[in-house]
Amino acid sequence: MFRENPDVFVFINEINCNAVSVKTKMMRLFITICCLIAGSSGFGQIPDLPVAGRVSASNIFGRSGEVNKNYGNKSSQRLEPVIRPHVQNSNHLRAEEMIRKDLENENRRIAEAENYKKFMLAPLSGQKGTEAYYRAFENLSKLDHDNYSLAEAVFLVENAYYDNDKDFQKSYQSQIQRAVDIIRRSSNRNGTVDDNVSRNLAVFRYFAEDSKIGSKVAHKAIKYDFEDYMGAKDYSKMFVSKLMKKNSGQCHSMPLLYLILAEQIGAEAYLVMSPNHSYIRFEGDDGEMLSIELTNGMFSANSFVLNSGYIKAEALKNKLYMQNLGKKEVLSQTFVDLASGYIHKYGYDEFVAKVINKALQLNPNNINAHLWKSNTDQVRFMQSTARFGIDPQNNEQLQHIRDIPPLDMQYREINRGFVYIDSSGFAEMPAEQYQQWLGSMKSTENKQKSDEITERIQFLNRHKQSESLKKSKTITPKKEAPKTFRIPKEFL
Numbered sequence: 001m002f003r004e005n006p007d008v009f010v011f012i013n014e015i016n017c018n019a020v021s022v023k024t025k026m027m028r029l030f031i032t033i034c035c036l037i038a039g040s041s042g043f044g045q046i047p048d049l050p051v052a053g054r055v056s057a058s059n060i061f062g063r064s065g066e067v068n069k070n071y072g073n074k075s076s077q078r079l080e081p082v083i084r085p086h087v088q089n090s091n092h093l094r095a096e097e098m099i100r101k102d103l104e105n106e107n108r109r110i111a112e113a114e115n116y117k118k119f120m121l122a123p124l125s126g127q128k129g130t131e132a133y134y135r136a137f138e139n140l141s142k143l144d145h146d147n148y149s150l151a152e153a154v155f156l157v158e159n160a161y162y163d164n165d166k167d168f169q170k171s172y173q174s175q176i177q178r179a180v181d182i183i184r185r186s187s188n189r190n191g192t193v194d195d196n197v198s199r200n201l202a203v204f205r206y207f208a209e210d211s212k213i214g215s216k217v218a219h220k221a222i223k224y225d226f227e228d229y230m231g232a233k234d235y236s237k238m239f240v241s242k243l244m245k246k247n248s249g250q251c252h253s254m255p256l257l258y259l260i261l262a263e264q265i266g267a268e269a270y271l272v273m274s275p276n277h278s279y280i281r282f283e284g285d286d287g288e289m290l291s292i293e294l295t296n297g298m299f300s301a302n303s304f305v306l307n308s309g310y311i312k313a314e315a316l317k318n319k320l321y322m323q324n325l326g327k328k329e330v331l332s333q334t335f336v337d338l339a340s341g342y343i344h345k346y347g348y349d350e351f352v353a354k355v356i357n358k359a360l361q362l363n364p365n366n367i368n369a370h371l372w373k374s375n376t377d378q379v380r381f382m383q384s385t386a387r388f389g390i391d392p393q394n395n396e397q398l399q400h401i402r403d404i405p406p407l408d409m410q411y412r413e414i415n416r417g418f419v420y421i422d423s424s425g426f427a428e429m430p431a432e433q434y435q436q437w438l439g440s441m442k443s444t445e446n447k448q449k450s451d452e453i454t455e456r457i458q459f460l461n462r463h464k465q466s467e468s469l470k471k472s473k474t475i476t477p478k479k480e481a482p483k484t485f486r487i488p489k490e491f492l
Contacts, residue, residue: 119384119406121376124349129163133342136160137355140335145328145362151176151260153334158239161341168241175244179206179257180264182218186211199267200282200292203258208297223248224295230431235344238337251277254294259330270324271333273367275310275429281324289324310433314425320367332363339372348379367426374417381410 124130136156143153155172162168187202205211211219222243229250231238240257243249249257255271255278262269269282272291279300280292293300305311305322315321325333339355353376359369382392384407391397401407429437 116406118387119380119410121349121353121380121383124346124351127346130342130346130351132160132162132164133338134351135164136338137335137351137358140331140338141358143331145331148327148331150256150263150327150330153331154240154256154260157334157338157341158236158241160338161235161239161345172241172244175241176260176264179219179244179261182206182211182213183261183265185213186218196268196282197285199265200262200269203261203265203267203269204292204297206261207254207258207294220247221297222254222294224254225250226435231344235341251279251295255280258292258294270326271330272322272324273333274305274321275427276434277305277429279305310427310429312425312427314423315427316425318424319365320424320426323365325363329363329366332359332361332366332369335359335362336366336368336372343372343375348376352376353380367421367424370417370421370424371426374414374421377410377414377417381407381414384410 125134136159139156140153151173155169158172159165159168183202183206186205187198206219207222209221210217225237225246225248228234228237236242237250238252240249240253240260243253243257258280259269259271267282269280272279272281280294281289282292284290291300291302291305292298293304302322311321323329335355336359339352339359342355343352352372356369356373356376359366360373363369385392385401388400388404388407390400390407401411
């Protein structure tokens with residue numbers, strides 16, 4: 001399984017990340033997946049079905065040559081018509097002929113369904129814990145994508161990994177409320193003005209500074225966890241729940257917790273993606289979008305992200321990176337996280353395809369969803385060809401897929417995925433380069449830029465506080481209508 005072989009797991013991702021030819025990618029994939037099928041139990045045992053001569057589409061699909069996708073789980077046993085031995089009149093003949101045709105159609109449908117299964121990923125539903133992911137998908141799908149609780153969405157994803165542990169929910173929710181309480185009390189202590197910038201600053205301080213209530217430190221600054229930050233060995237390293245428990249996280253969990261806390265106190269902020277990374281933006285008082293780098297508690301400029309060297313012009317044009325993601329796009333990424341956890345824990349099956357399709361419906365530009373879709377398509381193709389005794393590494397055998405329309409369609413879909421990823425401007429930053437890039441943020445130049453942004457925000461904030469104080473001390477006289485005194489009649 002991928003969780004047992006993280007090197008294979010990472011290598012499959014690399015296949016889609018490097019800008020090489022489709023043919024080269026396919027051959028690399030074939031070698032990797034074939035090794036995976038032979039040496040791993042993640043996908044189950046795939047039987048090798050011997051092929052006598054050329055395999056034709058009619059042998060697979062019958063006369064129609066098409067697949068009925070709405071197949072059921074009925075047995076492949078043929079249904080035999082029951083015909084009365086004595087036919088009395090033409091009406092009975094017509095009725096029996098209709099029954100015969102219905103049964104033939106049903107038998108054909110069953111056969112087509114059985115054949116269609118040969119072109120699907122082997123199901124993993126029998127493994128313990130998969131049901132928790134199915135329920136999480138259903139619950140995520142019920143959320144209003146324009147108005148939902150991010151805390152609830154993230155909880156559904158992480159709780160599925162823990163098989164929907166009830167105690168986990170109680171701990172998760174209580175820690176969020178404790179963080180919100182600290183932020184509010186710390187904000188009141190600093191006497192900040194209650195607007196969007198001030199609320200975002202309050203959340204930012206919770207990450208970057210020690211939070212004090214009175215003279216005591218109620219919460220220490222959150223640290224970046226450099227150990228297994230990609231979650232290859234321990235996937236829970238990616239989780240917000242782990243961040244809250246250990247007070248350390250990485251560029252996946254930190255921005256999500258920031259958005260959850262911002263949502264709780266009514267602050268408006270955005271998730272922004274870059275290669276192998278994500279960060280936060282919010283709008284300043286002067287209309288400028290301010291970027292927060294939570295991995296080291298600093299403000300950053302757009303130039304810092306662009307200087308990484310892994311953002312191409314095509315990627316910006318296609319809106320892969322450096323875009324303010326709204327509620328709908330963030331929910332799309334939540335579905336990607338659900339699929340990613342499932343793949344890491346179990347492997348690939350048609351449930352993964354279902355989840356990824358939902359993510360792409362919400363955000364067609366979600367490059368992470370496209371990468372997982374490409375991997376899913378490739379694994380499906382490898383399993384399907386194995387069932388027909390076709391070795392994709394053998395060019396002569398590979399030609400047989402032309403006689404099997406579903407395999408030919410799968411192959412073409414894989415190529416379309418490669419073309420899209422290559423033309424989108426996607427480029428994956430190697431792990432070593434990513435660590436070096438993160439470390440460069442602490443350079444003198446970037447530190448000075450962060451200090452300049454911080455000083456400007458603090459100046460504007462002090463000015464707002466001063467104006468607010470003046471308004472509270474200024475007494476504006478009430479406007480009253482002139483009083484009219486009338487002499488009582490008895491005195492006239």
